[in-house]
Amino acid sequence: MGKPTATRVADMRKFHNKSKLGCKQCKTRRIKCDEARPLCRKCAHASLECSFLLDDVAKRADTQTHITPTSEKNCDEVQAACAKGQHTALSSLSVSTRPVNSQPLATLDMLDERFSALHIRLWRHFEHDFYQHQKELYPGLDELVALFLDTSLTTPYLLDGLLAYAAVHKSTVYEFHQSSYLLEAKRLQTRALALYNSERPVLSDETCLPMFLFSSLLSHHTMFEVRLEGQEDLRLAVDAITQSIPIQRGLHAIARAAWPMFTEQTQQTFIRSCQRETALVEGAPRPTEECDALLAHLERASFGPLYKHMCCSAVTDLQKRFNALSMGDTHSSWAAIQDWLVAVPAGYVELLKSFQPEALVILAYFAVLLHYGAEHWFIGDLGVRLISLISENLGPHWREWLEWPIRATMDRPNPYRGKD
DSSP, X not given: OOOOOHHHHHHHHHOOOOOSSSOHHHHHHTOOOOOOXXXXXXXXXXXXXXXXHHHHHHHHHHHOOTTSOSSHHHHHHHHHHHHTTOOOOOOOOOOOSSOSSSSOOOOGGGGGOOOOHHHHHHHHIIIIXXXXXXXTTOTTHHHHHHHHHHHHTTXXXXXXXXXXXHHHHHHHHOGGGHHHHHHHHHHHHHHHHHHHHHHOOOOSTTTHHHHHHHHHHHHHHHHHHHHHHTTTOXXXXXXXXXXXXXXXXXXXXXXXXXXXXXXXHHHHHHHHHHOOSSXXXXXXXXXXXXXXXXXXXXXXXXXXXXXXXXXXXXXXXXXXXXXXXXXXXXXOHHHHHHXXXXXXXXXHHHXXXXXXXXXXXXXXXXHHHHHHTTTXXXXXXXXXXXXXXXXXXXXXXXXXXXXXXXHHTTSOSOTTBOOO
């Protein structure tokens, strides 16, 4: 028998049936699996439902703890755990993929440090400058700022969290010293988390307010870190977003469990702080059809039912957030953004991690929601930059899919509000 030809050798190498690590689809097709997770490249190229993806989603659902719930159902479980007096640890809230500098992060040794003149300036910034920057948007914010300051004086972890928040905000105002303020914010946030976990607070009538305030600060702080990561690199931006999702879910669950414990007076303080002078656009609610074109594209696309279900579920829930935003000022743009991050299916998050084009398009639609929240200092132009990065990454083939997000971000932020 003669020596095999190059073509025959290629045919012989095409099939592989001895790998025990490949996905089920590649084994069935008898081709070599590259074992990339959460979706192997062979399945992604063929638009098949990779078993790795399904396994990872199931595994994540089984292993998620009460700290980082993966769905609204899990948030309910966190709320129930909090109500039973169980401590919710916050081990890490950083979504940054690169360190601020090479110095080690804070340890428990920091807990004995004295406050410096810088910390007094940060306190003053939160008390005065932060309020001055935000009062045009939220005239009732003065009550909430006073509540933060008063509560922090008796809650060490909240005090450090407040100072970290002030440092982050100050970095956006005094950009010449941005790196210094960001470094101090990282240090203070780490110290705040160490204090929180050493204190091990459980929700009660006495602790519900500082825990709620702390989770509010951290949710804004976490989104700001996403904004920092989303400057010029789509991969860094996607990594930061996917890392922030379980954090936002855990913080949201703590806040939701704390809310019923407040007195009516305290609840009204929060409600008044969210009221705005800028009115909604007059007239009937606008048609809620932001995601119609995207759903139509997904329905026509030729990929498996599981993949399609994950994408359509994420889009359907995103449309709910646009709907809520169009109905009235009882639902702010930040609430809509956070609600989607809390409710988005875990399967979609896995698709996004693997940079699937359809998942990136859905992220572009979510970026419009971010654009509508651009007035929030911790969001800024993140939405516009995300859409630009996604469009550049996907190329002209996906231009039709991205038509609405690109067009929507050419308008002024949040069309559901009247002119300032």
